[in-house]
Amino acid sequence: MTTDCDRAVGLIGKARRPVALTGAGMSQESGVPTFRGAQTGLWARYDPMELATANAFQRHPARVFGWYLWRFKLVRSVEPHSGHHALAAMAGQFDGLPVITQNVDGLHRRAGSTDLVELHGSLEAFRCFDQGHVFDTSALEDMEAPESGEVPPPNCATCGSPIRPGVVWFGEMLPLGAFERAQQLVHQCDALLVVGTSSVVYPAAALPEVAASRGVPVIEINPEETPLTSMADLWWGSSAAEALSELAEALEAGKGHA
Numbered sequence: 058m059t060t061d062c063d064r065a066v067g068l069i070g071k072a073r074r075p076v077a078l079t080g081a082g083m084s085q086e087s088g089v090p091t092f093r094g095a096q097t098g099l100w101a102r103y104d105p106m107e108l109a110t111a112n113a114f115q116r117h118p119a120r121v122f123g124w125y126l127w128r129f130k131l132v133r134s135v136e137p138h139s140g141h142h143a144l145a146a147m148a149g150q151f152d153g154l155p156v157i158t159q160n161v162d163g164l165h166r167r168a169g170s171t172d173l174v175e176l177h178g179s180l181e182a183f184r185c186f187d188q189g190h191v192f193d194t195s196a197l198e199d200m201e202a203p204e205s206g207e208v209p210p211p212n213c214a215t216c217g218s219p220i221r222p223g224v225v226w227f228g229e230m231l232p233l234g235a236f237e238r239a240q241q242l243v244h245q246c247d248a249l250l251v252v253g254t255s256s257v258v259y260p261a262a263a264l265p266e267v268a269a270s271r272g273v274p275v276i277e278i279n280p281e282e283t284p285l286t287s288m289a290d291l292w293w294g295s296s297a298a299e300a301l302s303e304l305a306e307a308l309e310a311g312k313g314h315a
Contacts, residue, residue: 059295063301068274069304070311072248077144078264080167080254082279085298088135090164092228094214102224108224114186118219121201124212125222129180129194130285137168140252140297143305145169145202150308159261161224161255173183174239176231182223185213192220236260243267252278253297256285265289 058065064140069075081091107113108119114121145168148154151261155172156165165173183192190213202208210219225231239261243249249268256262258278262284271290277289278300286292293300 058307059293059303061300062307064291065276065293065300066307066311068276069250070308072246072274073152075099075147075154075244075247075248075250076246077154077156077235077250077252078243078254078261079109079144079156079160079162079252079297080256080258080261082255083140083255084101084160084162084164085253086140086296086298086302087127087138087162089132089160089164091141098140101173106227109224110228111186111226114219114221114226117207118205119209122222123206123208124222125180126197126208127206129197129222132162132164132180135162135164137164138273138298140299140301141165141168141170143301144205145171145253146275147301147308148172155242157242157261157264159258174235174242176225176235176239178222178224178243180222180224183220184223185216186221187218188213188216202251202268231260239264240267244271248274248276250276250278251285252301253305254279254283255286256283261287 059231077180089268090093098270108124141164144154148265152173156175157174158165159176161177161180163179181194183194200208212219243264252263265275265285272302275289276291276293277285278293279294280294280296282292
């Protein structure tokens with residue numbers, strides 16, 4: 058067991074209500090690029106504000122829908138890595154392990170995490186623009202984009218409104234109740250794992266600050282130091298897949314010797 062893992066076990070091993078907060082670094086290890094990192098090829102010529110606002114969708118629905126259809130298919134082509142599976146497995150070591158995520162790729166759910174707060178929505182969920190009626194994403198599987206990348210959005214079968222992705226666009230509120238639930242979890246937790254997040258995007262970046270102010274152990278797993286590092290009880294400078302797999306294995310071994 059590495060020294061960092063030993064320290065992490067000491068900080069989280071006796072917790073009863075741990076919580077995990079994950080960010081883009083978690084998904085990058087599965088091959089999911091960040092929002093701006095995905096702007097390659099024909100998408101590189103667009104400013105993010107041309108692809109991720111309600112106004113952009115109203116002005117250029119085929120462009121925006123085509124961008125998110127491409128990202129939807131990209132996410133479907135990758136798999137959760139061992140870190141995703143380790144977090145799901147660790148829920149069995151405690152009285153659950155809620156995961157608050159800034160990621161929209163659905164990989165935590167696919168790995169088996171069931172108590173999930175998706176702060177920025179999900180690419181696995183599409184809905185109509187006007188009324189929010191749910192759209193069956195299986196209909197997207199066979200949709201293909203031409204060379205331009207632009208795809209006119211389908212219309213809602215209930216109200217005729219164009220279909221949009223279920224993600225949070227710039228200028229939009231977080232999903233109803235999502236941040237409130239995240240705050241509640243952090244106010245009640247007795248250990249916080251912060252994995253693969255830059256800790257600069259608010260309001261999510263405020264959550265570890267709340268935990269630290271309560272004296273709750275904060276374990277940061279990130280190959281690079283962040284603004285959170287100085288206030289964390291442990292900075293574990295490793296990848297999510299490597300660190301979480303080692304931590305899950307150590308916690309399981311400790312349970313067997315308890």
